[in-house]
Amino acid sequence: MSANPPAAVIVLAAGEGTRMKSKTPKVLHEICGRSLVGHVVSAARELNPGHLCVVVGHAREQVTAHLQEHYAGTRTAVQYEQNGTGHAVRMALEELGGVEGTVVVVCGDTPLLSGHTLGALAATHSADGNAVTVLTAEVPDATGYGRIVRDPETGAVTAIVEHKDATEEQRAVREINSGVFAFDGRLLADALAQVRTDNSQGEEYLTDVLGILREAGHRVGASVAGDHREILGINNRIQLSEARALLNRRLLERAMADGVTVIDPASVQVDVTVTFERDAVVHPGTQLLGATHIAEDAEVGPNTRLKDTKVGRGARLDNTVADGAEVGEGASVGPYAYLRPGTRLGVKSKVGTYVETKNATIGEGTKVPHLSYVGDATIGEYTNIGAASVFVNYDGEKKHHTTIGSHCKTGSDNMFVAPVTVGDGAYTAAGSVITKDVPAGALAVARGQQRNIEGWVARKRPGSAAAQAASAASEGTGGEG
DSSP: SSSSSSSSEEEEEEOOOOOSSSOOOOGEEEETTEEEEOOOOOOOHHHOEEEEEEBBTTTTHHHHHHHHHSSSSOOEEEEOOOOOOOHHHHHHHHHHHHOSSSSEETTOOOTTOHHHHHHHHHHHHHHTTTEEEEEEOOOOOOTSSSSEETTTTTEEEEEEGGGGGHHHHHHTEEEEEEEEEEEEEEHHEEEEEEEEOTTTTTTTTTTHHHHHHHHTTTOOOEESSSSGGGGGGOOSSHHHHHHHHHHHHHHHHHHHTTTESSSOOOOOOTTTTTTOOOOOOEESSEEEEEOOOOOTTTOOSSOEEESSSSETTEEEEEEEEEOOOOTTTTEEEEESEEEEEEEEHHHTTTTEEEEEEEEEEEEETEEEEEEEEEEEEOOSOOEEEEOOOOOEOOOOOBOOOOEOOOEEEOOTTTTSSSEEEETTTTTEEEEOOOOOOOOOOOOEEEEEOOOOOHHHHHHTEEEEEEHHHHHHHHHHHHHHO
């Protein structure tokens, strides 16, 4: 939170973003679990501004709905026609009814911009008494960017010169304009009223305000970003992927600095909303999304995808997909398990190979080792579910619940046809279809009696390999008798 919060932050998000070549508005494209404009709004909120206003235009219904759903309290101003950045800021000031104090203007497609950098911009603006302060950055290659020209004695910004208009001396300058500014709100409003549209685009340029204020005798300053990558704007899918990689690495480095082991950061993807505790271990090929939390000493991966999933202390997930699940302390999951929403695994429980669960609570120490589906079920403590078991929960119209007690042993290839209850300490025989409740401590057997039809192969499959093998076996038996 900023010590001297700005009066307003204005986010420019009205453009169409045609180079994205997408039906989705550019500012709603996501990286690391958050939209581009969402990243900017989140950074702006760290300043605790008096007003936060997003200027919308293209696909404004979608953008406004997104902001209302995820960033309640954010105001919007509509730029019905995209007549330039100056015009967009003017629309925001009209929506806010005029602003006294510092106004920060930022682009809605700069997802790497941090609240810390915006706070430093606002602080520099106030400390230096500037009419406008430009956020700049020193880049390795400034080709194509507007250069910052400073007064050699005072350090004040005298001009922003576009690359095509720059002299050779100016092109050697590596300090560039980010398109992010802090203004004196009153002076900004006055200058915007003087901005002209006699340019090749016929638009109101926000950068023209700098010249207007300087000619009026006001100081124009600059604040240099600590990392030039923060100011990167997104215009196409290539830049989107590059920004995602940079942000992903930033998030993982922060986690590693806090005591998390990430075996291969290049192969791990993480959202900004994911949290860790120290000594968690993340193996290669893992994606951690949404509100996922990895507790102390837990290990996830390799090749694991978790979304909105809580992983308890010391739990182990290997080659697992989980969505909206809770994995208890010391539990074991996988390999090749699928935990669907509503799954709750108890302490030291196990969900093994090729097991799928959904809306299922599995008690402490209970094991579902392999090749099973557990849906709409509650299983007690220290129960073992036999291989190839299916909880038959759907009758074609409604889902029904199965309850299996504690310390039960269910046989392989069981079908539990819900609604049904198996009492504590009960057993079910292999191959059974359980359609009735099983009392505590009982053995349930629900299968037909085996019947052997002698000579069937010889009669029905004469001359086949099976018939020949059976004949040889019969002759061999007869010879010994």
